[in-house]
Amino acid sequence: xxxxxxxxxxxxxxxxxxxxxxxxxxxxxxxxxxxxxxxxxxxxxxxxxxxxxxxxxxxxxxxxxxxxxxxxxxxxxxxxxxxxxxxxxxxxxxxxxxxxxxxxxxxxxxxxxxxxxxxxxxxxxxxxxxxxxxxxxxxxxxxxxxxxxxx
Numbered sequence: 001x002x003x004x005x006x007x008x009x010x011x012x013x014x015x016x017x018x019x020x021x022x023x024x025x026x027x028x029x030x031x032x033x034x035x036x037x038x039x040x041x042x043x044x045x046x047x048x049x050x051x052x053x054x055x056x057x058x059x060x061x062x063x064x065x066x067x068x069x070x071x072x073x074x075x076x077x078x079x080x081x082x083x084x085x086x087x088x089x090x091x092x093x094x095x096x097x098x099x100x101x102x103x104x105x106x107x108x109x110x111x112x113x114x115x116x117x118x119x120x121x122x123x124x125x126x127x128x129x130x131x132x133x134x135x136x137x138x139x140x141x142x143x144x145x146x147x148x149x150x151x
Contacts, residue, residue: 001088004053005097010044020058021049028080035138043069043077048101052094059085062098064105071112073146074102095126103149110148117141 008017022040029039046069052060060081067074076098081090102111115123117134120143124130128145135142 001054003059003090003093006051006053007101008049008051010047010049013049017051021051021061024058024061024082025078025080028082029078032083033138033140035140037138048105050094050098050101052090052097054085054088054090058082059088060090060094062094064098064102067106067109073110073112074106075112075114076102077113091122092126095123099126099147108149110146112144112146114142115145117143120145 010018013021026039029035030037043065044063046066047063048066050062050064051058061078062076062080063078065071065075065077069075070077076095079091079095079098081088081094099111111128112131113123113128114137115128118141120130123145126147128147130143131146132144135144
């Protein structure tokens, strides 16, 4: 399986690439998770966007929000694999690339995420540690986690 990873800032995405990202994010975060909220937000303007394609089709996505925008640290978020590709276990290579890139772009800053509670063990396996009590975000339990460079 040959995954194609592509990092972009919002302004360098083509209209079609941006359309496919927005469509995929809405499909997963608004429709599947039944969370009516403003999915595209101003943080997209201050983020790196990673698309993962398989055979030319968008399969997974993540964004890395610049430090000082959402949290003091850079933040990995909007982590998703489209339903059609979930049986391929793309989540780990997606997150490994997101962590590698974030640590390279923002060395010595650590990474903070707001993780869905049911994925806590997955993120712990990648070096993240819980730093706060669970909280509700759009009807889904979340927990803040940090990965420091010294883990």
